Amino acid sequence: MRGVSGDPEFDAVYRANVAIVWRYLRRAGVPESMVEDATQEVFLTYHRRRDDFRGASSVRTWLLGIARGVASNVRRGRQRFLRRLASRRALPDPPPPESPEQGAARAQACALVEAFLITLSEPQREVFELIEIEGLKQREVAELLELSINTVGSRLRAARAAFAAYVGSLTKAEVAHG
Amino acid sequence: MAELPESLGTEAEALLAAYRVHRGPPLGMEARMLASMHAQLGLVPGTGGGASAGAKTATSGTATTGTATTVGAGVVSGKLIALASTLALTVASGAGVLASRSPSEASAPGAVPIAEIEAPASLLEQPSEPPDVKDLVLEPELADEESPIEAESGAAGRGRQARLRRKPGRPRSSGGLAEEAKLLRSADSALRRGALGEAQDLLERHRSGFKAGELGQQARALELLLACAQGQPGASQAAVDHLEAQPSARARARIERECGID
Numbered sequence: 001m002r003g004v005s006g007d008p009e010f011d012a013v014y015r016a017n018v019a020i021v022w023r024y025l026r027r028a029g030v031p032e033s034m035v036e037d038a039t040q041e042v043f044l045t046y047h048r049r050r051d052d053f054r055g056a057s058s059v060r061t062w063l064l065g066i067a068r069g070v071a072s073n074v075r076r077g078r079q080r081f082l083r084r085l086a087s088r089r090a091l092p093d094p095p096p097p098e099s100p101e102q103g104a105a106r107a108q109a110c111a112l113v114e115a116f117l118i119t120l121s122e123p124q125r126e127v128f129e130l131i132e133i134e135g136l137k138q139r140e141v142a143e144l145l146e147l148s149i150n151t152v153g154s155r156l157r158a159a160r161a162a163f164a165a166y167v168g169s170l171t172k173a174e175v176a177h178g
Numbered sequence: 179m180a181e182l183p184e185s186l187g188t189e190a191e192a193l194l195a196a197y198r199v200h201r202g203p204p205l206g207m208e209a210r211m212l213a214s215m216h217a218q219l220g221l222v223p224g225t226g227g228g229a230s231a232g233a234k235t236a237t238s239g240t241a242t243t244g245t246a247t248t249v250g251a252g253v254v255s256g257k258l259i260a261l262a263s264t265l266a267l268t269v270a271s272g273a274g275v276l277a278s279r280s281p282s283e284a285s286a287p288g289a290v291p292i293a294e295i296e297a298p299a300s301l302l303e304q305p306s307e308p309p310d311v312k313d314l315v316l317e318p319e320l321a322d323e324e325s326p327i328e329a330e331s332g333a334a335g336r337g338r339q340a341r342l343r344r345k346p347g348r349p350r351s352s353g354g355l356a357e358e359a360k361l362l363r364s365a366d367s368a369l370r371r372g373a374l375g376e377a378q379d380l381l382e383r384h385r386s387g388f389k390a391g392e393l394g395q396q397a398r399a400l401e402l403l404l405a406c407a408q409g410q411p412g413a414s415q416a417a418v419d420h421l422e423a424q425p426s427a428r429a430r431a432r433i434e435r436e437c438g439i440d
Contacts, residue, residue, distance in 0.1 A: 007221050014212055019202040026201060029367050039203070040211050040218075047219060075371060107356030109196035111393075114359045118366050118396050119429040132186065133194055160186060167190045 007047075014043050017060055020134045021067050027129060028071035038074055042067045061140045064130075068144075116166045120159055127152055128159035358388045362396050369404055377404050399429040406437035414438055 021042050022035060030038045045066050046059075053062060117125055126145065130136045131152075138156065142149040185191060203211070215221075365380035381404060384397050391397060402420055405413035417437035421430055433439070 007219070010221075011212065014215075015208070018208050018211070019198065022203045022207075023198070023201045027367075029371055036203075036207065036211060040215055043211075043215060044218065047215075106196050106200040109193055110200035111355045111359035113193055113197040114363050115393055115396055118362060118400070119432065121432045121435065122370050133198060163190060164186060167187065167193065171189060 010043075010047055010050075013046065013059055013063075017063050018043070020060065021063055023134065024064055024067050024130075025071050025074075028068065028075075030071050030074045034074055038067075038070050041070050045070070057143050058140055060136065061144050064136075064144055112170065116163060119166075120162065124155045124159040124162075127155040128163070131156055132160070132163070354388075355392055358384065358391050358393050361387070362393055362400060365400050365404075369400060369407065372407075374404060374407055378408075395424075396429075399433060402433055403429075403436050406433075 018039065022039050025035050025038050025042070026032070042063060046063055053059070057065075117129070120128060127141055130141045130144070131138065136144070138149055138152045141147070142152045145152070186194070361380055361384050365377045365384065368374075368377035368380060377400070381397065381401055384391065388397075398420065402413065402417045406417060414437045417433050418439055421433060421439070
């Protein structure tokens, strides 16, 4: 621990990466009811181990590597792990409500993207999500997934082409139907 | 290796931006988790952003990490585009600000915190007119009663590619579509990790709960994949028939691979 009077470095890393980690965990199969705890587990692990971080990869890649392990533990349903997570329930202040229109429109757009993601093969989907949704670089994905950068590039290219065709078909259909 | 274009295009980027926001932590969650971790770590917030900065982050919404890319307001047009772009655009001085994915490294201490980025939650205060999402629906593909395997001979006549179209007389809720997509996504996730029983349960829930579902094509593809994974007799043939009936099926490559179709 780096002191009890705040930890700006930790907070900055958290704020810059929390959404990415959250989405990654959800996509990796962590149930919605557990993603809050699992996200905290990722960052607490980062906090505990950050002195070991050598800078060979980006912090983001490192965090996603931790998230991968956490998701794996959650999926396997390790009881001890689950109990540990359950003991760390966050403060119980409910989140503020959002506008119904905002939520509905976002849900609609999200459904369109998810309908596309389902159609991808697992390898293509993982690469597409990490690069196009989470903004990782190809070399980061290659490192995270232990693939060659050429493999990442070819999967990305195929997935991007499919997504472009998908969006094109949606737009075309929309125009055709007024 | 051919160079990849920098951008997927405005419409695609806008859709992905909306997805990032929707699939990110709910409003208030970022601050809540940060406060919880501070408490567990014995940190006192306030000197370096701490919980108060986390609260700031939360009020700026379920922000995506990223930089703000300014685009002309006139660039984005059309309902689909408006749908996505309204979710991800803020209007500042007559121009939209698209919260885009970040190509920047987020690793360094002192990287731009997301609290400083224009975030979609600020849209709640925007006077701009929301898109008419009710006009956007996906057409269901198949009749509901038959299982994917039993339906093999009939798929050709009924298979239709899912597409957007207007259905003005049909009451619908986008929440229903979101629920349906969520259910299918869960089934897909279960299938991909080999939890076939769970995938089957979820698909059965989909079949019973979304008889007029709008993601019928996706559900059908998942049912075929499940049948192949379970080694059901006739599954591969059903997959072949399905693909013949739908040459443009978006899950073609996956079905061919996982059902062992040459």
